[in-house]
Amino acid sequence: MASYIIDKKDLKILLDKFLKEFKVYGPIKPGLDSSVDEIKSIDDLHLEYKSTIISPKKFFLPPKDTLFEFKIQKGNYEIKEIVNDEKFILFGLHPCDVNAILKLDEFFSGKFKDKYYQNRRKNSIIIALNCTQPGENSFCKSMNAGPFLYKGYDILLTDIDTKYLIEIGSDKGKKIIQGLKLNIASKNDLLKKEKKCKLANKKIKKILDPNWLPKLAEENLDHEIWIDLGERGGVAGSFPCLSCGSCSLVCPTCYCYDIYDTVDLSLKNGSRVRELDSCQLLEYGQVALGGNFRKDRKDRIRHWMFCKFGAAAGSKNSSCVGCGRCIRVCPSKIDITKVAKSLWRKK
Amino acid sequence: MAKKPKIGVFKLTGCAGCQMEIFRMEDEFLDLIKLFDISYWKMAKRDNDDKDLDIALIEGGISTPWEIEEIKCIRKNTKFLVAFGDCAIGGCIPSIRNWIPQMESEEIVYPDPSKICSTKVHGIGEYVKVDAELKGCPPHRKTILELLKSALLKIRPRLRQHPVCVECKFQGNACLITSNKLPCMGPVISGGCGAICPTLGRICEGCFGPMSNPNASALANIFRDIGLNDEDIKRKFRKYSGMSPEFRLEAGH
Amino acid sequence: MTEKTIKVDYIARVEGQGAISIDITKYGKVENLQFKIFEPPRFFESFLVGRKYDEVMELTSRICGICPVAHQITALRAVENAMGIVISNQTRDLRKLMAISARIFRVMFSACIF
Ligand code: SF4
Ligand code: SF4
Ligand code: SF4
Secondary structure, three states: OOEEEEEHHHHHHHHHHHHHHOEEEEEOOOEOOEOEEEOOOHHHOOOOEOOEOOOHHHHOOOOEEEEEEEEEEOOEEEEEEOOOOOOEEEEEEOHHHHHHHHHHHHHHEOOOEOHHHHHHHHOEEEEEEOOOOOOOOOOOOOOOOOOOOOOOOOEEEEEEOOEEEEEEOOHHHHHHOOOOOOEEOOHHHHHHHHHHHHHHHHHOOOOOOHHHHHHHHHHOOOOOHHHHHHOOOOOOOOOOOOOOOHHHHHOOOOOOEEEEEEEOOOOOEEEEEEEEOOOOOHHHHEOHHHOEOOOOHHHHHHHHHHHHHOOHHHOOOOOOOOOOHHHHHOOOOOOHHHHHHHHHHOO | OOOOOEEEEEEOEOOOHHHHHHHOOOOOHHHHHHHOEEEEEOOOOOOOOOOOEEEEEEEOEEOOHHHHHHHHHHHHHEEEEEEEOHHHHHOOHHHHHHHOOHHHHHHHHOOOHHHOOOOOOEOHHHOOOOOEEEOOOOOOHHHHHHHHHHHHHOOOOOOOOOEHHHHHHHOOOOOHHHHHOOOOOHHHEEOOOOOHHHHOOOOOOOOOOEOOOOOHHHHHHHHHHOOOOHHHHHHHHOOOOOOOOOOOOOOOO | OEEEEEEEOOOHHHOOOEEEEEEEEOOOOEEEEEEEEOOOOOOHHHHOOOOOHHHHHHHHHHHOOOOHHHHHHHHHHHHHHHHOOOOOHHHHHHHHHHHHHHHHHHHHHHHHHO
8 A cells, every 4th residue: 555754743733623523642752651541632742751660451352341231139139231333543653552453353253252352352443653762671673562563454654764755555544645645755764763763673682592482481480480480580681570460461462351240239130240360369350168279479470471482371472571570560670571582592 | 058157247447448358249138148147247237256267358457456356266267367457467557657656646646545455456467367458548359249249159259359450451551650750669569459540530549558579679660760768668568568578678678 | 514415426537546534513624634646656766767758758658648738748858857858839839738638638538527
């Protein structure tokens, strides 16, 4: 599909058009501690952000989500589903986060279709922004998830100095810019993008080989590194894990959740709620009669890393996109790439 | 409807803040008192009967000989006994003095200590079997409601003891430890509060007590790394739940 | 001669841990007044020794769950006096507002519940 360009100062025109028709969410602060939140005008938008604390998975899998409400009346019950029909644009998502959404898509449209997820996904339009300033914790390049994006977007923006290059990735994307007078991109503009891509790639300092990750996991179930991480002194300059759950809650590809019912004081009306969960928490592995599959901290951190390495549930692909959030958020300074490398070395 | 369950609210060594939390449920209070037969609650009514209770909410720890008698008596008369708040669970803030010789404490406060009768303060679990705990100083009203509703429905309440960090991430906050190098207790403290303090930019002080399976020694090391000395660390762990087995070492037992 | 005795076994406003007994004569004169507090001591004055200045407000607010704000503000003033800190007018006004709100809450609460 065709590519266009827009002057940076004209971005307002683009955004204003979107704002007329959709709710728009985008990065609202510069730097590392940004978040994707509602944008009401161009002034709210900070495209020069590095990463967000919470990943955009919150738009498809909110931390707390009411699935349906129920009422019990004279032995019968009534169920009212909560459907979220809001159409929205996610503006300025980085490639790692878009790739993470593609991984979530796989999970939520497998054998069991998750209609709450799919509904939100259907109503979303993704306007991605290639990442020209990857952070120090990013290793997206190794995970084939960045810093530039090649799939999964409706529209893709690239910062080429005074302009943005606009690439269309889907019919949805094509439709929403219809009616705008945009200049076609020149060869030179496309060349500029390539140059930017090379530059961004060079800025990434964390490198891993993703191909041996799942294997690494499979072969090291009883490695003492897990005891170090769980109870002893940590690994590669880290402290031991706290089981705080932060890493998996901020991870754009961690999808585990808990489901429970709540009732009001009539004890007859209530709702079913889905809440984000984390395998790092003791409660996650709890079953009836006090059993727990992962009572020890070392088992929990091992499980989480294996899942990210790609060995959980018989999978062969890493579910990590290398966004670096878990590294930044960990109070114990645990770095998944350093753990992987230590395992590799100690083999 | 079946007979309403009889409930009792008791106060031992505490500040009444936990009981206040029931009163503060402005939206639910009237519905709540319709569902229960409030049999015993000195702070709220004149005539009190502590016989044959279905549920007893105990606020406060044990610090006098007659409180030991009282809690044993309540236990005998109650089907389901709840340690209501941190004082009842482990003595809470008043337990800081357990590290000071009793006589010294008494002489600092009373010109004539022979007039008072007091011991070190403990949670009620030290003396009687406890059926459920409501953590917090005070517990969040949501958790109180959850417990009471579950009791009516005869199901297990959903009272997760995941760390404050979980709720902090639900709120979308940057982490005060990693971003600001502040000594937040969140990673070892049970949630339930909705991470109100970190959300307002204040570190978690620990008022909900230890989470499930906390790694207190790791957090102590992190605190050392960001510049706290051993005394600071001891103070932080010896505050709301210094008596808990989970924080014993860090609180300096 | 005592004509009337007012006896309250549990004063709810001190959390049920106090009692009062008043003997009044025919002429309305108080003959005997007994005020008993049987709340167990918690020794705040003792365990505050050795704590850090910035914790005092947090700890003393647990003196009373009904009126924590009064204890917080008093503790703040004590620490400020000790350290020679002068607060701004704005801070003082905000504290006043807070103290007054807390008092309104307390009075409303007593009026409604007890
Ligand atoms: S494991 Fe860490 S780096 Fe990988 S996607 Fe999750 S948060 Fe990002
Ligand atoms: S963020 Fe760090 S300390 Fe917390 S659960 Fe994850 S690895 Fe453990
Ligand atoms: S600020 Fe405190 S509660 Fe929040 S994530 Fe960091 S350590 Fe946990």
